[in-house]
Amino acid sequence: MDSFGGGAAFEREAGVGEKPEPLVLVTGAGGSLGRAVVDALTALKARVRGLGRRAAPEPFRADWRRADLLTGDGLAAAVDGVGAVVHCASDPRRPSDDLAALDRLIAALAPNRAHLVFVGIAGIEAAAEKFEYYRVKLECERKVAQSGVPYTIVRATQFHPFVDLILRKLSVGPLLFAPRMTLQPVDIGFVAKRLAGYALGPPRGRVPDVHGPEALDTGTLTAEWLKARHQSKIGIRLPSIGPLAALARIQRVDGDAGGRTWSEWLAAEASGESVYSS
Numbered sequence: 669m670d671s672f673g674g675g676a677a678f679e680r681e682a683g684v685g686e687k688p689e690p691l692v693l694v695t696g697a698g699g700s701l702g703r704a705v706v707d708a709l710t711a712l713k714a715r716v717r718g719l720g721r722r723a724a725p726e727p728f729r730a731d732w733r734r735a736d737l738l739t740g741d742g743l744a745a746a747v748d749g750v751g752a753v754v755h756c757a758s759d760p761r762r763p764s765d766d767l768a769a770l771d772r773l774i775a776a777l778a779p780n781r782a783h784l785v786f787v788g789i790a791g792i793e794a795a796a797e798k799f800e801y802y803r804v805k806l807e808c809e810r811k812v813a814q815s816g817v818p819y820t821i822v823r824a825t826q827f828h829p830f831v832d833l834i835l836r837k838l839s840v841g842p843l844l845f846a847p848r849m850t851l852q853p854v855d856i857g858f859v860a861k862r863l864a865g866y867a868l869g870p871p872r873g874r875v876p877d878v879h880g881p882e883a884l885d886t887g888t889l890t891a892e893w894l895k896a897r898h899q900s901k902i903g904i905r906l907p908s909i910g911p912l913a914a915l916a917r918i919q920r921v922d923g924d925a926g927g928r929t930w931s932e933w934l935a936a937e938a939s940g941e942s943v944y945s946s
């Protein structure tokens with residue numbers, strides 16, 4: 669259930685249809701979230717442009733600009749005429765690059781004061797000490813808030829495919845190594861719809877965190893994951909030390925909940941349906 673007045677009500681509140689819609693640029697439009705945001709904006713009949721370092725993913729039904737936020741190559745042309753940006757580009761393998769890329773993006777948006785919608789990660793403050801990527805995400809939020817460009821900061825919890833990826837990595841033969849954690853896995857399609865609504869509305873500063881409908885501990889996350897795969901494994905609980913202890917400190921958030929549950933997403937994924945909810 670949507671707790672933020674979703675669907676048409678949300679779109680009206682966000683301003684869709686009240687005035688000429690801005691051209692919305694989606695950075696990282698070839699990535700998991702970026703693609704879904706492009707789809708959500710397209711479904712709202714918004715004007716959309718995707719930005720990525722590579723060629724447009726196939727199929728891609730919007731305008732596409734090749735640009736690198738880190739070097740600035742192609743960026744001026746990509747932001748030309750843009751009224752809002754949903755910033756989905758990120759490189760967790762090189763976290764500090766995200767800071768430099770954000771600086772370039774803010775500088776490119778400043779002359780026209782385009783609305784910057786930034787995607788943060790929910791509940792990570794207490795875990796950030798052990799993860800550079802989390803520290804960078806929080807620093808990026810501070811940069812956005814102090815940038816002088818109109819902004820909306822939307823934090824989301826862990827996306828379903830990301831939780832799935834973690835469990836795959838922790839799965840070794842008949843063993844499933846699992847750290848203690850409680851997550852609120854969220855549907856990418858639900859997050860994307862929220863981001864699209866915000867991009868088409870006025871800047872709002874920090875808005876309620878977007879999260880999935882359930883908070884699931886390690887036992888439930890792994891049990892549902894194994895059930896969907898018709899597998900059984902020997903669960904090995906990893907000791908809560910170092911980065912694993914930090915994972916356990918990811919905080920539960922109470923904000924804008926909705927989208928498919930973890931088990932619904934697992935069932936859809938197992939049956940080959942779209943991993944995004946429409």
Ligand SMILES: NC(=O)c1ccc[n+]([C@@H]2O[C@H](COP(=O)([O-])OP(=O)(O)OC[C@H]3O[C@@H](n4cnc5c(N)ncnc54)[C@H](OP(=O)(O)O)[C@@H]3O)[C@@H](O)[C@H]2O)c1
Pocket residue numbers: 695696697698699700701702719720721722735736737738739755756757758759769787788789790805823824825826827828830831
């Ligand atoms: N995954 C989660 O569970 C989760 C949860 C909450 C929030 N978030 C946030 O959501 C955002 C999107 O995550 P995601 O999972 O969709 O990531 P993703 O699939 O890895 O997509 C990131 C995209 O950013 C692009 N990119 C990276 N550096 C770039 C640069 N310098 N210039 C242009 N494009 C660049 C990448 O392009 P290339 O293909 O060229 O590398 C990629 O297409 C991130 O800000 C992330 O922190 C993620």
